[in-house]
Amino acid sequence: MVSPYIIHFIIFVAFPVTFSLVLIFHKWNIISPMEYIGFGNFIRLFNDEFFFKSVLNTLIFLFIHIPLQIIIALTIAEALNRKIKFKGFFRAAYFLPVVVSGVVVTMLWQQLYGYDSGLINRFLVNLGFSKVGWLVDPNVAMPSIAIMATWKNVGLYIILFLVGLQTVPPHYYEAAEIDGANYFQKFFKITLPSINPTIFMVVVLSTIGGFSLFIEPYIMTGGGPLNSTLSAVLYIYKQGFFYYHMGYAATLGFFFALLILSVVAIQRKFIEKEK
Amino acid sequence: MGINKLRISNCEFRIKSFKIRNLPAGKTGPKFEIRNSKSEIRNKEVLNLRKVILFSSVLFCTLSCSEKSSRDIDSVIYWSSNNTEEIEFARVAVNLWNKKNPGKLVSFQPVPEGQSSEEIILAAVVGKTTPDIYSNMWQGDVESYADAGALIALDTLNGFWDLINDRCDTSVIKEVTSGDGHIYQIPWKINPIMLLYNEKVIESIGFDNPPSTYDQIFEAGSRFSKDKDGDGYVDQWFGYSEVIVTWWQRLFDFYPLYIAASDGAPLVEKNKAVFNNKYALKVFKFLHNLYQKRYFAKERLSQRQDVFLSGVIATRFTGPWEIAHAEKFKPKELEYSFTHMPVPDDHEGPVYTYCDPKNIVIFKTCPYPDLAWQFVKFMINKENDLQFLRITNQLPRRKNLDDDSFFSDYFKKNPKMIPFAKQSDYVKGTDQALYLKEVFDLISQEYEASVIYGKKSPEEALSDAEKAVNLLYLQ
Numbered sequence: 001m002v003s004p005y006i007i008h009f010i011i012f013v014a015f016p017v018t019f020s021l022v023l024i025f026h027k028w029n030i031i032s033p034m035e036y037i038g039f040g041n042f043i044r045l046f047n048d049e050f051f052f053k054s055v056l057n058t059l060i061f062l063f064i065h066i067p068l069q070i071i072i073a074l075t076i077a078e079a080l081n082r083k084i085k086f087k088g089f090f091r092a093a094y095f096l097p098v099v100v101s102g103v104v105v106t107m108l109w110q111q112l113y114g115y116d117s118g119l120i121n122r123f124l125v126n127l128g129f130s131k132v133g134w135l136v137d138p139n140v141a142m143p144s145i146a147i148m149a150t151w152k153n154v155g156l157y158i159i160l161f162l163v164g165l166q167t168v169p170p171h172y173y174e175a176a177e178i179d180g181a182n183y184f185q186k187f188f189k190i191t192l193p194s195i196n197p198t199i200f201m202v203v204v205l206s207t208i209g210g211f212s213l214f215i216e217p218y219i220m221t222g223g224g225p226l227n228s229t230l231s232a233v234l235y236i237y238k239q240g241f242f243y244y245h246m247g248y249a250a251t252l253g254f255f256f257a258l259l260i261l262s263v264v265a266i267q268r269k270f271i272e273k274e275k
Numbered sequence: 276m277g278i279n280k281l282r283i284s285n286c287e288f289r290i291k292s293f294k295i296r297n298l299p300a301g302k303t304g305p306k307f308e309i310r311n312s313k314s315e316i317r318n319k320e321v322l323n324l325r326k327v328i329l330f331s332s333v334l335f336c337t338l339s340c341s342e343k344s345s346r347d348i349d350s351v352i353y354w355s356s357n358n359t360e361e362i363e364f365a366r367v368a369v370n371l372w373n374k375k376n377p378g379k380l381v382s383f384q385p386v387p388e389g390q391s392s393e394e395i396i397l398a399a400v401v402g403k404t405t406p407d408i409y410s411n412m413w414q415g416d417v418e419s420y421a422d423a424g425a426l427i428a429l430d431t432l433n434g435f436w437d438l439i440n441d442r443c444d445t446s447v448i449k450e451v452t453s454g455d456g457h458i459y460q461i462p463w464k465i466n467p468i469m470l471l472y473n474e475k476v477i478e479s480i481g482f483d484n485p486p487s488t489y490d491q492i493f494e495a496g497s498r499f500s501k502d503k504d505g506d507g508y509v510d511q512w513f514g515y516s517e518v519i520v521t522w523w524q525r526l527f528d529f530y531p532l533y534i535a536a537s538d539g540a541p542l543v544e545k546n547k548a549v550f551n552n553k554y555a556l557k558v559f560k561f562l563h564n565l566y567q568k569r570y571f572a573k574e575r576l577s578q579r580q581d582v583f584l585s586g587v588i589a590t591r592f593t594g595p596w597e598i599a600h601a602e603k604f605k606p607k608e609l610e611y612s613f614t615h616m617p618v619p620d621d622h623e624g625p626v627y628t629y630c631d632p633k634n635i636v637i638f639k640t641c642p643y644p645d646l647a648w649q650f651v652k653f654m655i656n657k658e659n660d661l662q663f664l665r666i667t668n669q670l671p672r673r674k675n676l677d678d679d680s681f682f683s684d685y686f687k688k689n690p691k692m693i694p695f696a697k698q699s700d701y702v703k704g705t706d707q708a709l710y711l712k713e714v715f716d717l718i719s720q721e722y723e724a725s726v727i728y729g730k731k732s733p734e735e736a737l738s739d740a741e742k743a744v745n746l747l748y749l750q
Binding site: 116135223243 | 394397400401419420422423424425506508510518519520521572573574575579710712713716720723724727728730750
């Protein structure tokens with residue numbers, strides 16, 4: 001009964017991984033034969049300012065996206081965990097963007113972010129503010145994408161936090177109340193430590209999801225302006241499927257995978273220490 | 276009620292129910308059922324799974340090989356572009372050929388749908404499922420396929436030189452000659468890039484003729500661009516070119532302007548960047564000024580209703596495909612025309628432009644290259660070129676198209692196409708160089724930094740682009 005799994009594993013995991021490891025040491029544009037170049041791709045990688053710029057952009061995205069996502073998701077989850085009217089409606093409403101296609105969401109926000117004709121800027125101008133170059137200002141474009149990605153994904157994390165919050169035993173709060181603890185004391189001393197595993201999961205999932213940032217810049221900005229939204233995955237994609245530098249793209253992918261692993265490992269250590 | 280099991284060796288007996296006839300209602304007796312052992316069931320499942328895998332594999336192989344097995348004897352396979360008009364032309368040409376040559380059949384299909392036809396062709400080359408003839412190959416891609424040994428050198432085929440000398444002038448022949456001295460493509464069709472303008476607007480801002488030099492464009496831009504709703508932001512621009520960094524966008528702004536300014540100078544020669552020159556500098560400065568002065572829109576307007584037809588812009592760099600679109604959607608009162616690309620004020624002589632050439636190639640996998648070549652010669656003869664022009668409104672790449680009386684009827688009936696026909700004597704395609712897309716991409720990066728955002732001076736940007744392109748060829 002394991003043969004389907006083995007076949008699947010060989011075709012979709014073992015072969016691609018092995019092949020990409022072979023590619024790392026080759027130059028290959030798909031239509032010409034592979035050419036062995038030793039560590040040539042690594043030398044190129046360490047001299048490639050665009051790749052490091054794309055990694056930096058991805059990190060900037062993560063630094064904005066993860067805290068924003070955790071704060072918003074936790075705040076909303078905390079509110080939805082109380083006895084409020086239309087709780088079911090709110091839960092469904094917040095979750096809706098998660099199930100909408102990423103391309104649709106991206107195109108919708110592209111309209112909202114339009115400089116002259118976008119709804120957000122029209123609203124700002126009507127209120128007497130200046131227009132913001134949401135997607136055309138190099139300093140603003142990546143934060144704009146991070147806001148959109150947060151809006152898209154926050155519903156999922158709200159659900160995760162809700163599950164975490166519901167596992168906190170109520171008698172902790174009752175005991176704290178008897179001791180005279182206020183809301184913030186209860187939140188920081190009971191809630192947060194109790195949902196630490198959930199926070200860790202959300203951080204790891206957001207990090208991995210954030211590292212794979214692709215659809216948003218691919219559709220909204222093409223990596224611009226001035227490469228400010230060029231994410232690492234978009235850059236790898238461009239190298240592989242735009243310029244057909246398969247060997248180099250495999251090297252970038254390998255390096256980037258190591259980077260993700262390292263970051264997740266550090267996060268894990270850090271959060272475990274906090275426990 | 277329970278289920279009792281009795282296991283003997285590999286067999287499993289199940290006492291499934293307890294109903295006995297003539298027993299009082301509600302009472303049941305034992306009923307025996309012998310079932311296969313678990314291992315037998317497992318074996319059967321595995322066998323079924325194997326059958327499924329075997330069937331899938333056979334199906335997969337059959338489908339993969341179907342292209343080859345479907346080939347008729349002594350026939351060639353031709354892929355055309357997949358737009359409606361070109362499919363129609365291909366159908367007409369292939370039917371005519373097959374009628375005239377019953378023993379030498381050509382089967383035709385449009386290039387399969389995909390993200391881009393380039394990707395499909397690449398996949399076909401890799402999978403060795405290429406057609407024999409392909410008629411929509413971007414000139415800039417040919418060198419890569421030739422370098423990979425995927426194409427037949429057409430200059431080795433009988434009658435090639437007679438045909439190409441009859442069809443093209445020496446500059447075009449030189450343009451399509453590869454680095455190894457062979458020619459792997461037949462120049463087929465072009466769509467020259469020109470300046471589309473709104474006639475009434477140009478007249479209303481005091482120009483008798485459309486502005487054609489950089490200074491005239493600045494003057495026209497200053498008269499037309501304005502903040503119409505008074506919110507402090509310009510919302511009516513003289514022109515627009517999509518502000519995206521994607522390499523091919525430069526084929527519709529920087530590159531035709533560069534060709535116009537330089538009378539067709541190359542970007543790359545012998546694997547070296549040669550574009551860091553006074554012409555590129557003038558083009559960068561010109562475009563930079565247009566964006567800085569807000570005569571050209573910096574934001575992406577492509578998501579809106581057509582900005583030219585709705586009067587938001589007065590001009591656009593575009594090709595003859597705009598005619599069909601404008602005729603279909605333009606408001607009644609809008610009148611438009613085309614003129615050559617803007618040139619520096621000191622420019623003299625005819626104005627060249629980029630022509631977006633798509634050419635015909637024959638792949639090396641073709642088992643009957645002579646038959647394929649006979650069909651290609653037929654497909655691009657004068658009668659078929661006229662047919663192509665009529666059906667698609669795209670220009671065949673043929674010398675003296677505007678003077679040739681054979682085509683004059685068409686141009687009389689389609690006067691909007693006349694500027695393009697006249698321009699067709701002064702066009703350039705792409706350099707025959709490897710990595711051309713990356714060259715355009717590297718130029719595009721610097722273009723964005725300098726022209727759009729002014730983060731670098733034009734001199735600095737061109738110098739950086741030159742270094743990057745030279746490094747690309749070194750790598």
